[in-house]
Amino acid sequence: MSHFILQTQLTPHTLLEAFPQLKAQNPGFVRAWLSPNGREILLEVELDLGDELRTEYLSLQRQSSGDLIFHLLSGGEEIPFKALSDTLQRLLNWLLSLEPHAHVVRHTFGQYVTLPATSLHGS
Amino acid sequence: MCGIPLVNMLLYPRHLFTDPEFLQKGWPAWFQNERPLNLEIGCGYGHFLSYMARRFPEQNFIGLDIVNKILRQLGRALERDGLNNARVCKLDANLALRELFPDGSLANLYILFPDPWFKERRLKRRIMRAETLPEMLRVLAPGGHLHFVSDDADYAQDARLLLDSCPQLKPVPFPEIEVRTKYERKWLQQEKQITRLSYQLELPQKPSETWPGYAVTPVIPLHDWRAEQAEAFWKQFQPLKEISEGWIIRVLACYYAADEGRLLLRCLLAEEGALALHFWLEVSAQGQLELARGSCLPRLRHRQILLEKTARLIESALT
Numbered sequence: 001m002s003h004f005i006l007q008t009q010l011t012p013h014t015l016l017e018a019f020p021q022l023k024a025q026n027p028g029f030v031r032a033w034l035s036p037n038g039r040e041i042l043l044e045v046e047l048d049l050g051d052e053l054r055t056e057y058l059s060l061q062r063q064s065s066g067d068l069i070f071h072l073l074s075g076g077e078e079i080p081f082k083a084l085s086d087t088l089q090r091l092l093n094w095l096l097s098l099e100p101h102a103h104v105v106r107h108t109f110g111q112y113v114t115l116p117a118t119s120l121h122g123s
Numbered sequence: 124m125c126g127i128p129l130v131n132m133l134l135y136p137r138h139l140f141t142d143p144e145f146l147q148k149g150w151p152a153w154f155q156n157e158r159p160l161n162l163e164i165g166c167g168y169g170h171f172l173s174y175m176a177r178r179f180p181e182q183n184f185i186g187l188d189i190v191n192k193i194l195r196q197l198g199r200a201l202e203r204d205g206l207n208n209a210r211v212c213k214l215d216a217n218l219a220l221r222e223l224f225p226d227g228s229l230a231n232l233y234i235l236f237p238d239p240w241f242k243e244r245r246l247k248r249r250i251m252r253a254e255t256l257p258e259m260l261r262v263l264a265p266g267g268h269l270h271f272v273s274d275d276a277d278y279a280q281d282a283r284l285l286l287d288s289c290p291q292l293k294p295v296p297f298p299e300i301e302v303r304t305k306y307e308r309k310w311l312q313q314e315k316q317i318t319r320l321s322y323q324l325e326l327p328q329k330p331s332e333t334w335p336g337y338a339v340t341p342v343i344p345l346h347d348w349r350a351e352q353a354e355a356f357w358k359q360f361q362p363l364k365e366i367s368e369g370w371i372i373r374v375l376a377c378y379y380a381a382d383e384g385r386l387l388l389r390c391l392l393a394e395e396g397a398l399a400l401h402f403w404l405e406v407s408a409q410g411q412l413e414l415a416r417g418s419c420l421p422r423l424r425h426r427q428i429l430l431e432k433t434a435r436l437i438e439s440a441l442t
Contacts, residue, residue, distance in 0.1 A: 031380050031383070032380065033378030033380050034381070035377070035378055036379075040378075042387065044387075044416075054137075054417060055415070055416050055417025057403070073401075
């Protein structure tokens, strides 16, 4: 499962409040959904795969440790990382713009996302 | 023209189960013609499929498999070789047979070196067994052929007994096919005995089912729904489960978009003899249940029933 873990004070509620800003700047982000316990926000995105537009759901879940873990909730069909990279980069940039001191402590995106040098503590 | 370019030879369930043209016309929508249709279950690297598509350009060929890596490789090879009369699909065979092929739609059905599932408790996973044969017979055209090849003596014997005992099938000589698949070459090197069986559908089938025009995506109203129930349902959400004959629907998670008053449900369908799959449903503020945008529930004949069952499941949680 592709994921990254962000050490941050951001919560799904704060992300929900800030979502209109992300949507305004990046029309590919369509809607935001909140889980009943408020610990998970689901971002509905429209991916441009070249010959088609595809809807996927990106989950950001607050862990008991305080970290925010991101993963893609795919319907089981493989998505090429290259097609995701732009969306992931925008998402990460948005998160870091909300909290510049947030740290990516782990990720599995390899070369597809550019992380600020100060952000990445390990992968 | 379907939703993806004709040159794209690899089809995923979303291409088939959500494409309006396919849903209206069936397979001719992909091939842009009504030529005889042939299906290979478990096409693997596609040596056989490519060979047949090249040898019989006046026919269409579909290969099914579930392994992404080899399907991508095969899709690229078909595209590179310009074999426009072939497509490969990432689909479970039982699901595809049941949902995607009308009665009498196949000229040939090929099952070459299927997994024999040696262990007793896994025999029910075999593709060729008494429970799956009726669907194979249903999709074969009158006079159509069913071909089965195996290197496993027990599986071959079981298949022979099953097919010989079927009154609608008549054994015929296995067709002359020069190509050897990867596994076939391997088994031949190991001097394994290979059993090749061919049968012809002898009794006339009932007239072909008209392609039922599955283009309607059902929207199921939830009874006695009030807008404020969405938030209450979401806040009190507990996973739901519905067990029916042969399948289980689970509503695993619930999300809410407060600004629109809409619910998003993450669901799982587990069905006997098919791979479990996730899909998404939405409930509008007006209480209309439907597939979420872009979500694919790869069921056609049973889509309406599944959504109705899920609607009743949600209603039962509301009371």
